[in-house]
Amino acid sequence: xxxxxxxLTRYIKAEASRLGFDACGIxxxxxxxxxxxxxxxxxxxxxxxxxxxxxxxxxxxxxxxRLLMEGTQSVVSVALNYYPWVLLKKEQYQFAxxxxxxxxxxxxxxxxxxxxxxxxxxxxxxxxxVFCDTAPLLERYWAWQAGLGWIGKNTQLIxxxxxxxxxxxxxxxxxxxxxxxxxxxxxxxxxxxxxxxPTHALEAPYRLNAAHCxxxxxxxxxxxIPEKNTGKMGNCIYGCDRCQQSCPWNRFARPSxxxxxxxxxxxxxxxxxxxxxLSIERYRVLFKGSAVKRAKYEGLMRNIRAVQKKN
Ligand code: SF4
Ligand code: SF4
Numbered sequence: 398x399x400x401x402x403x404x405l406t407r408y409i410k411a412e413a414s415r416l417g418f419d420a421c422g423i424x425x426x427x428x429x430x431x432x433x434x435x436x437x438x439x440x441x442x443x444x445x446x447x448x449x450x451x452x453x454x455x456x457x458x459x460x461x462x463r464l465l466m467e468g469t470q471s472v473v474s475v476a477l478n479y480y481p482w483v484l485l486k487k488e489q490y491q492f493a494x495x496x497x498x499x500x501x502x503x504x505x506x507x508x509x510x511x512x513x514x515x516x517x518x519x520x521x522x523x524x525x526x527v528f529c530d531t532a533p534l535l536e537r538y539w540a541w542q543a544g545l546g547w548i549g550k551n552t553q554l555i556x557x558x559x560x561x562x563x564x565x566x567x568x569x570x571x572x573x574x575x576x577x578x579x580x581x582x583x584x585x586x587x588x589x590x591x592x593x594x595p596t597h598a599l600e601a602p603y604r605l606n607a608a609h610c611x612x613x614x615x616x617x618x619x620x621x622i623p624e625k626n627t628g629k630m631g632n633c634i635y636g637c638d639r640c641q642q643s644c645p646w647n648r649f650a651r652p653s654x655x656x657x658x659x660x661x662x663x664x665x666x667x668x669x670x671x672x673x674x675l676s677i678e679r680y681r682v683l684f685k686g687s688a689v690k691r692a693k694y695e696g697l698m699r700n701i702r703a704v705q706k707k708n
Contacts (some may be wrong), residue, residue, distance in 0.1 A: 405520055406575040412515045413475050416508045417655060419563065420476040420556055422543030422577040426469045426569065428461045433538055436603070447607040449617055459533040466526045468571035474536075474543035475512070476556060476563040477505060479658050480650040483665055490672050490704065492689070493612065493636025494562055498658035500688040505529040505566045513568050520572065528567040536565040544577030550602035551590035551640040557583065560647035583646075593643035595629035611637035615700045616692050627703040634672065634700040635689055672701050 413421035446452040458464040462472055481497045509527040516523060528534050537554045541547055546556040553561035591599045598610035607613040614622045615635055641647055663683060680694045
């Protein structure tokens with residue numbers, strides 16, 4: 398049995414790498430630890446999830462992945478780098494790096510299903526379920542538990558010598574495997590992400606108040622952007638990466654090797670005047686299959702107006 402676990406563990410990691418994942422680790426499926434459990438409950442009780450009401454749903458499952466699939470014993474956590482090949486220039490309107498290319502949900506899910514199918518070919522008796530930002534699962538926590546990195550004061554998962562520009566995905570499996578060890582936190586005395594946050598949405602280390610976060614306000618939020626925050630947007634019309642850009646670990650970031658995550662030439666050449674006059678037809682072509690559609694045309698235009706107001 399032990400030999401089988403070792404072989405299957407080795408296979409999962411080799412196959413994840415062959416499929417293009419940049420990191421893969423495995424954790425035993427257990428209840429989330431007390432500190433993280435209390436932190437989540439306190440965060441929810443204080444309403445720091447703002448309009449993301451779904452965050453308060455299924456807390457029991459969020460705190461114990463074994464409730465998401467019967468017989469779950471292991472959490473396989475994978476990471477896919479999205480750091481762009483070419484960055485938008487300072488004088489252009491800014492988008493969060495993760496949104497430059499095609500929708501990561503599609504790309505990640507395809508790879509995760511391919512990995513699960515490979516696992517089931519190796520071990521047909523094993524059952525699994527794939528997750529990618531679509532279910533109540535604490536992705537960063539499990540990536541930490543699976544030895545991929547640690548959760549930084551900016552609340553992102555940081556992978557040593559690689560940074561935080563990674564999409565995360567998981568596979569729950571109903572078999573035991575060989576497990577990785579969580580890494581110690583290496584933020585040390587650094588507070589650069591807190592200092593860089595223009596709206597003080599990072600209220601304290603590891604504590605994000607979504608109601609003030611420009612990423613939330615320009616993407617998930619359906620209402621107006623509060624005036625006190627529009628002045629803090631700079632040129633950001635979709636998301637805000639300042640707490641990542643300021644993190645010294647992202648000096649190690651290297652461009653993604655996933656072609657689908659590359660920005661189109663048209664996107665990279667858009668100037669403020671092109672965005673200001675963006676028609677819905679051009680928006681549809683520009684963002685076909687992109688995660689930017691989450692904010693919808695109206696949301697993006699609202700953001701553009703907010704940035705113009707400040708200018
Ligand atoms: S995304 Fe921007 S606003 Fe949100 S916490 Fe990070 S730096 Fe602050
Ligand atoms: S900027 Fe500093 S404190 Fe913030 S996540 Fe990075 S290393 Fe940690």
